[in-house]
Amino acid sequence: MEDLSNRVAVVTGAGGGMGRSIALALAAEGVDVVVSDIEGDAAEKVANEVRELGRRALGVATDVSQLDQVEHLADLAYEEFGAVDILVNNAGVTMRPFRASWDTELRDFQWVMNVNWYGALHGHLAFVPRMREQKRDSHIVNTSSMTSMFTVPGHSAYSASKAAIDAFSMCAREEFKIAGIPIAVSVFFPGAVKTRVGTSERLRPEADRSDVRHVKPWTDYTSTPAAAVGAENLNGLTPLSEVTNFMQPMHPDEVGPLVVNGIRQNYDFISSHPAPADLIQDRADRLANSFHGLS
């Protein structure tokens, strides 16, 4: 999508962090923005920032884990603006402390999957039928995470939710292309960004909470201390600082322009940091050589 001016975008989880940055970067390019967040006040505040940039905006309280609420968001967006050209399924949560898969309760998996994976799917189901009818070029960005590119011990629920987004997005992108539907899909992979995501548990419904006093932190199984992001040894053995630069924390304000550029250039993958090529290559090599026969 080369010309973004006078387009309309919907951004979920846009009450703060990267969603806010994406909403403001879009507004700076001349896009009207529906700012949605489970925290309605935060959404309204960012909608005001969009208005200050001279664009129209709507702040909407939406819990993306609930399909009926995302359908309501779509109804409001179409009533107000008559079209939606850009959909950014960005809302997401993570758990602290990091924990082993066997120490993770079913309701932990369900909460993370409901917000991260089903949240993105709900956006797709609620908006795509109407985006298709518009018959003009449109773009969907689904926020994944660099943690789905390689193995992150202690982070299985989150990684699974983001890997689902990756696979789904690539299927949808190809399906749109094959069917001649002018909707592009990008997967956005943030590395470490300094946001409030580590405090996501504050948004978790009381009934869905596991008793964190009884959660054994992943770091209890390892010999290295916990880092700010929750796990020092992302590859299981080696301190992060020795193997990566993609975990150098970035300010969220830097993220919006990267995503907008990705929409403009129609990139299938957009990363916030240089991707960890060695870890990706190692995984690709092991997959490519995964037929071992019956030796």
Ligand SMILES: NC(=O)c1ccc[n+]([C@@H]2O[C@H](COP(=O)([O-])OP(=O)(O)OC[C@H]3O[C@@H](n4cnc5c(N)ncnc54)[C@H](O)[C@@H]3O)[C@@H](O)[C@H]2O)c1
């Ligand atoms: N910060 C990082 O280092 C990092 C790294 C990789 C991926 N991500 C992903 O980036 C996205 C944005 O996160 P962020 O880092 O800006 O964190 P953030 O917590 O600042 O922003 C997430 C926003 O989503 C909202 N939200 C949470 N649950 C919701 C729900 N059920 N319905 C609607 N909104 C909801 C929150 O209120 C918040 O405003 C998330 O999908 C996150 O998983 C973050």
